[in-house]
Amino acid sequence: MTAQGIIYGIGLGPGDPDLMSVKARRVLERVDHLAYFRKRGAKGHARSIAAAFMKKSVSEFAMEYPITTELPPDSAPYRESLAAFYNESAAHLRALSNQGHEVGILCEGDPFFYGSFMHLYERLKDSQPIEVIPAITGMSAAWTATGQPITWGDDVLTVLAGTLPEEDLCRHIKATDALVVMKIGGNFDKICQALKDAGKYERAWMVEFASMEGQRILKLSDVSEGRKPYFSIIVVHGEGRRP
Ligand SMILES: C[S@@+](CC[C@H](N)C(=O)[O-])C[C@H]1O[C@@H](n2cnc3c(N)ncnc32)[C@H](O)[C@@H]1O
Numbered sequence: 001m002t003a004q005g006i007i008y009g010i011g012l013g014p015g016d017p018d019l020m021s022v023k024a025r026r027v028l029e030r031v032d033h034l035a036y037f038r039k040r041g042a043k044g045h046a047r048s049i050a051a052a053f054m055k056k057s058v059s060e061f062a063m064e065y066p067i068t069t070e071l072p073p074d075s076a077p078y079r080e081s082l083a084a085f086y087n088e089s090a091a092h093l094r095a096l097s098n099q100g101h102e103v104g105i106l107c108e109g110d111p112f113f114y115g116s117f118m119h120l121y122e123r124l125k126d127s128q129p130i131e132v133i134p135a136i137t138g139m140s141a142a143w144t145a146t147g148q149p150i151t152w153g154d155d156v157l158t159v160l161a162g163t164l165p166e167e168d169l170c171r172h173i174k175a176t177d178a179l180v181v182m183k184i185g186g187n188f189d190k191i192c193q194a195l196k197d198a199g200k201y202e203r204a205w206m207v208e209f210a211s212m213e214g215q216r217i218l219k220l221s222d223v224s225e226g227r228k229p230y231f232s233i234i235v236v237h238g239e240g241r242r243p
Pocket of ligand 1 (some may be wrong): 108113207
């Protein structure tokens with residue numbers, strides 16, 4: 001019987017390929033099969049971070065998200081469409097592993113931090129050998145780009161998804177010392193309102209494309225209203241105890 005090949009969830013870091021771990025790079029340089037998510041018609045962001053270290057002969061499996069924008073994210077048809085997509089993708093990766101191939105799944109940032117990879121991991125972990133390679137997250141690159149530490153002493157850090165309702169955002173923002181808000185996009189105006197209501201708007205920064213080409217660091221109060229790039233993060237630095 002052929003031994004099953006290991007499936008790797010390869011954390012690639014926040015964008016700059018120099019911020020990738022040695023282990024991630026070693027696996028990338030070795031595997032013959034690589035899989036990655038991408039939007040239909042796009043090259044795939046994770047693939048572009050990994051490109052310089054991939055074997056020329058590597059076999060690629062692009063997992064293209066189904067178009068679901070016309071469906072509400074909390075509806076059954078939306079969930080079913082995505083579940084079918086993850087099931088089919090996992091079945092393909094399982095077959096490769098059962099044939100004895102090592103497979104790398106490319107993940108922007110850390111694989112276990114709000115990543116699509118986790119949906120494959122849940123489907124594969126009980127039947128296949130799978131190893132996850134951790135990585136620097138986008139938020140770490142974002143607060144580093146601001147040139148200020150995010151937490152001091154016993155500061156509490158809260159990470160929020162901008163997709164939450166405004167009142168939930170406001171409640172969590174009021175309660176925390178330091179803050180990271182991910183998934184800004186079309187949620188920008190709602191997040192700004194929540195920050196204003198919680199009294200932290202004036203201390204907030206926005207970082208677009210942290211550690212990538214086009215990185216921008218802006219005081220939130222200098223940013224105009226409207227949709228923001230997918231790769232945007234808002235941070236409020238803690239002001240805790242220090243000698
Ligand atoms: C699906 S989550 C993936 C998070 C990723 N696994 C990580 O470890 O950072 C995508 C969100 O992460 C944030 N993000 C990730 N990397 C980023 C970067 N380099 N610059 C700005 N935002 C980033 C954005 O808020 C984006 O909407």
